[in-house]
Amino acid sequence: MSTGRTLFDKVWDAHVVRKIEQGPDVLFIDRHLVHEVTSPVAFLGMKKRNKKVLYPERTFATADHNTPTRNQHLPVKDPLSANQLRALEENAKEHGIPYWGLGHKKNGIVHVIGPENGITLPGVTVVCGDSHTSTHGAFGAIAFGIGTSEVEMVLSTQCIMQPKPKRMRITIDGQLNKAVTPKDVALYIISQLTTSGATGYFVEYAGEVFSNMSMEGRMTVCNLSIEMGARGGMVAPDRKTFEYIKGREYTPKGEAWEKAMDYWSTLYSDENAQFDKEVVFDGSTIEPMITYGTNPGMGIGISSGIPTAESLDGGVATYRKSLEYMDFKEGEAMLGKKIDFVFLGSCTNGRIEDFRAFAEVVKGRKKADHVTAWLVPGSHQVEEAIKKEGILEILEKAGFELREPGCSACLAMNDDKIPAGKYAVSTSNRNFEGRQGPGARTLLASPLVAAAAAVTGRVTDPRELMELETA
Amino acid sequence: MAYDKFDVLTSTAVPLPIENVDTDQIIPARFLKATERKGFGDNLFRDWRYHTDNTPKEHFVLNNPIYGGKILVGGKNFGSGSSREHAAWAIYDYGFRCVVSSFFADIFRNNCLNIGVLPVQVSPAFLQRIFEEIEKDPKAAFTVELQKQTITIEATGEKEEFEINSYKKENMLNGYDDIDYLISMKDEIKAFESGLPL
Numbered sequence: 001m002s003t004g005r006t007l008f009d010k011v012w013d014a015h016v017v018r019k020i021e022q023g024p025d026v027l028f029i030d031r032h033l034v035h036e037v038t039s040p041v042a043f044l045g046m047k048k049r050n051k052k053v054l055y056p057e058r059t060f061a062t063a064d065h066n067t068p069t070r071n072q073h074l075p076v077k078d079p080l081s082a083n084q085l086r087a088l089e090e091n092a093k094e095h096g097i098p099y100w101g102l103g104h105k106k107n108g109i110v111h112v113i114g115p116e117n118g119i120t121l122p123g124v125t126v127v128c129g130d131s132h133t134s135t136h137g138a139f140g141a142i143a144f145g146i147g148t149s150e151v152e153m154v155l156s157t158q159c160i161m162q163p164k165p166k167r168m169r170i171t172i173d174g175q176l177n178k179a180v181t182p183k184d185v186a187l188y189i190i191s192q193l194t195t196s197g198a199t200g201y202f203v204e205y206a207g208e209v210f211s212n213m214s215m216e217g218r219m220t221v222c223n224l225s226i227e228m229g230a231r232g233g234m235v236a237p238d239r240k241t242f243e244y245i246k247g248r249e250y251t252p253k254g255e256a257w258e259k260a261m262d263y264w265s266t267l268y269s270d271e272n273a274q275f276d277k278e279v280v281f282d283g284s285t286i287e288p289m290i291t292y293g294t295n296p297g298m299g300i301g302i303s304s305g306i307p308t309a310e311s312l313d314g315g316v317a318t319y320r321k322s323l324e325y326m327d328f329k330e331g332e333a334m335l336g337k338k339i340d341f342v343f344l345g346s347c348t349n350g351r352i353e354d355f356r357a358f359a360e361v362v363k364g365r366k367k368a369d370h371v372t373a374w375l376v377p378g379s380h381q382v383e384e385a386i387k388k389e390g391i392l393e394i395l396e397k398a399g400f401e402l403r404e405p406g407c408s409a410c411l412a413m414n415d416d417k418i419p420a421g422k423y424a425v426s427t428s429n430r431n432f433e434g435r436q437g438p439g440a441r442t443l444l445a446s447p448l449v450a451a452a453a454a455v456t457g458r459v460t461d462p463r464e465l466m467e468l469e470t471a
Numbered sequence: 472m473a474y475d476k477f478d479v480l481t482s483t484a485v486p487l488p489i490e491n492v493d494t495d496q497i498i499p500a501r502f503l504k505a506t507e508r509k510g511f512g513d514n515l516f517r518d519w520r521y522h523t524d525n526t527p528k529e530h531f532v533l534n535n536p537i538y539g540g541k542i543l544v545g546g547k548n549f550g551s552g553s554s555r556e557h558a559a560w561a562i563y564d565y566g567f568r569c570v571v572s573s574f575f576a577d578i579f580r581n582n583c584l585n586i587g588v589l590p591v592q593v594s595p596a597f598l599q600r601i602f603e604e605i606e607k608d609p610k611a612a613f614t615v616e617l618q619k620q621t622i623t624i625e626a627t628g629e630k631e632e633f634e635i636n637s638y639k640k641e642n643m644l645n646g647y648d649d650i651d652y653l654i655s656m657k658d659e660i661k662a663f664e665s666g667l668p669l
Contacts, residue, residue, distance in 0.1 A: 017656065017659060017660055017663045018656065018659065020638050022636060022637040022638060023636050023637060023638025023639070024636065024638060024639075026653065026656065028660070028663055028664065028667070030667070030669055037503050037504075037555075038503075038554070038555065038556070040505075040506035040507070041505075041506070041507065041508045041556075044506070044507060044508075045650070049650070049654075051654070054657075054660075055664070065500075065503075066503075066504060078504075080504035080505075081504060083504070083506060084504055084506055087506045121669060123668075123669065124669050129554060129556075130553075130554060131552065131553050131554040131578060145554035145578055146554060146578070146581075147554055147555075147556035147559070147578060147581060147582035147585060148556040148557075148582075149556060149582065149585035149586060149648065149649070149650070150581070150585065150649075152650060153649055153650050153653050156650060156653065156654060157650075157653040157654060157656065157657065157660055158660060158664065159653050159656070159660055161638075161649045161652070161653070162581075163636065165577075195491055195548060195551055196491070196547070196548040196551065196574060196576070199548070199574070199575075199576060199577055200577065226552075229548070229551065229576060229577070231577055231578070252669070259668065260668060260669060263668045263669070295491050295493065295551070297491075315490050317488070317489075318489055318490040318491060318546065321489065411495075411500040411553075412500060412501065413500045413501055413503065413504070420523065430493075430495065430552060430553075432493045432495040432496065432552060433495070433496060433518065434495060434496075434499055434518045435495050435500075438499070438518055438523060439523070
C-alpha cells in the first residue's frame with residue numbers, strides 16, 4: 001500500500017535543495033522577513049565575509065520590536081533603539097531590500113504585514129529571526145523562527161540547514177461555545193500538550209473548528225504553535241485562504257495566479273497520509289481561557305481554579321516558583337482577581353478581528369478607572385481599518401485610546417513596560433517572568449477576556465457581559 | 472562566525488534545577504539592543520541574578536562562588552520561547568561551552584550548535600544523578616567527549632551517551648559553520664531557484 005503525503009511533506013520536499021546524509025536538509029527559503037533586533041549581527045557577519053544579499057526581492061524589512069507606540073513622527077528617544085533602527089535602514093539600503101520603517105504606510109509587526117501585503121502565500125517557505133514566524137502557517141506555508149546565524153545564512157544564500165521535523169496533526173471538531181475565540185482554542189491546546197509537548201514536530205491543524213475559522217483566527221492559532229514547542233503549525237489552504245490573498249500587492253496576478261493555483265490545489269494532506277503523532281480534541285468542551293502562571297502552558301478555563309500541586313504530574317518546584325512570582329495560591333479562583341493593566345495587540349491578537357471583538361464588549365461601557373489600557377494595532381493597515389469601521393469611535397467613547405503600531409508591551413523592549421508587581425491581562429503570547437517588564441505579572445487571554453477585564457477592572461467572564469447584551 | 476573547536480571538555484558544572492527555563496530569563500528583551508555580538512554575558516540571567524538596583528541576588532547560583540565551570544546544567548525544556556540567538560551568545564560569552572538538560576527547545580538547540588555551545592541531552596535519571604553529584608560536591612567534575620558522544624561523572628565513572636547528528640558533530644569538532652557550506656553551494660541554489668513556482 002502506498003503511503004500518502006502530508007501537507008507539510010509536500011511543501012518541505014518541494015524546497016529541499018540537497019539532502020545531507022546523516023545531517024540536515026538544505027532548505028530553500030522563498031520569503032525572508034527581517035526586523036531590527038535579530039538582523040544587525042547577521043549583516044555584520046556578511047560584511048566580514050564580503051557577501052551581498054543573494055535575493056533582495058525575496059527579502060522584506062520592517063521595524064517593529066523596539067519602536068515607540070507614540071509620537072512615531074519624532075526621533076526615537078532611546079539611543080540604543082535608534083541605533084538599531086538606523087542600522088536596519090542602512091543595511092536595507094546597502095543590499096537593496098525593501099524597508100518599511102517607522103512612518104511608512106506598510107509599517108507594522110512583521111507577522112501582520114506579511115499576510116497583509118501578499119508576501120505570505122500558500123506553499124511557500126517563510127523564515128524570520130522571530131519565533132512567532134509560525135503565524136504565516138495559517139496560509140499553508142511552512143514558516144518558522146530562526147536564530148541570527150541562520151538569518152545570515154538566508155541573507156547570503158537564501159537557504160538554511162534544518163533536520164526535517166516530525167509531523168503532528170491536531171484535529172478539533174465540534175462547535176465552539178459562545179465567547180470562545182481562536183486564542184482560547186490555542187491556549188487550550190497548549191494547556192493540554194504543555195509548552196514542550198510538540199517540540200520536534202511541525203503541526204497541521206485540521207477539523208471543522210479550523211476550517212470554520214477566519215484567516216485572522218488561523219493566524220492566531222498558528223502563531224501560538226511555538227508555545228507548545230512546535231517549530232510551526234499550518235492549515236491547508238482553502239477558498240477562504242485564496243479569497244484573502246487575492247489582489248494583494250505581492251500576490252501573483254493573471255497567468256501567474258492561475259499557475260500558482262495549480263500548485264496550491266495540491267496542498268492538502270492525502271487521505272492515507274501518516275503522521276508521527278495524532279492528537280484529537282473536542283471543540284465543544286473549550287471555554288474562555290486565562291493563564292495563571294509563568295508559561296503559556298499554565299492556562300485554565302476562566303471559571304475554574306488554579307490547579308493544586310497534588311494534581312500535577314511532576315514539576316512541583318517549578319510550579320511553586322511560578323505561583324510565588326505571580327503571588328497566587330494553589331486552588332484559588334481566577335474570576336474576580338483585580339488587575340491593573342490591559343494590553344490588546346501583538347502578532348498574536350493585533351489584527352482587525354481582535355479589535356472588533358474588544359469593541360463588541362466595551363461598546364456602551366466605560367474603562368475601569370484604575371485600569372491602564374494599551375491598545376496597539378498590529379499595523380497601519382489595521383489602524384486604518386479600526387478608523388474606517390467606526391471602532392475607534394466606540395473605543396474612545398468607552399475611555400480608551402489607540403496607540404501606533406508595533407510589538408509594544410508583548411516583549412517590552414520599548415517604553416511600554418508593565419511595572420513590577422502589577423497584573424496585566426494581555427492578548428499577547430508569553431507570560432514568562434519579566435516578559436512585559438521586570439517583575440510584571442501577565443495573564444494571557446483573548447481580546448474578549450481582555451475587554452471584560454478592562455471595563456470591570458477584574459478577571460471577568462466575558463460571557464456575563466455578552467449575555468447581558470442579548471438579554 | 473567561526474568558533475573554537477569542541478573536542479573533550481572536563482569541568483565542574485553550574486546547577487540550575489529549574490524546568491522550562493525560557494530565553495527571556497536567559498537574556499531579557501531589553502538587553503537585545505546591541506548591533507554587535509559583545510557584552511551579552513554580563514546580562515546572562517539578568518533578572519534572576521540582580522535586583523532592580525543592580526545589586527546581586529545572593530541566592531542565585533551564578534552569584535555563589537562555590538559553583539563554577541564551563542558546563543551549565545538545567546532542568547527539562549531548557550531554552551524554550553523566543554528564538555533570540557542572544558541567549559546562546561550570553562551563555563557562550565559568560566564562559567559556558569556546554570549545556571546539559573533532559574530536554575531542549577528546538578530553536579535554542581540549533582542556535583547553540585551554530586555558535587559552538589554543545590547541547591547535551593541526557594535521560595531524566597542521569598540529569599538527576601548530575602544534580603545529586605553537584606549537591607554532594609560542588610567541585611565534582613564531568614567530562615564531555617564529543618567524538619565518543621559521552622558524558623561522564625568523574626567521581627563515579629557513570630557515563631551516558633548523547634545524540635548529535637554526524638554533520639553537526641563534524642562541524643563542532645572542526646569549528647566549522649554552516650554558512651561556508653551553503654556559500655559553496657551557490658550555483659546549485661541558483662539553479663534550484665530558477666525552477667520554483669513562487
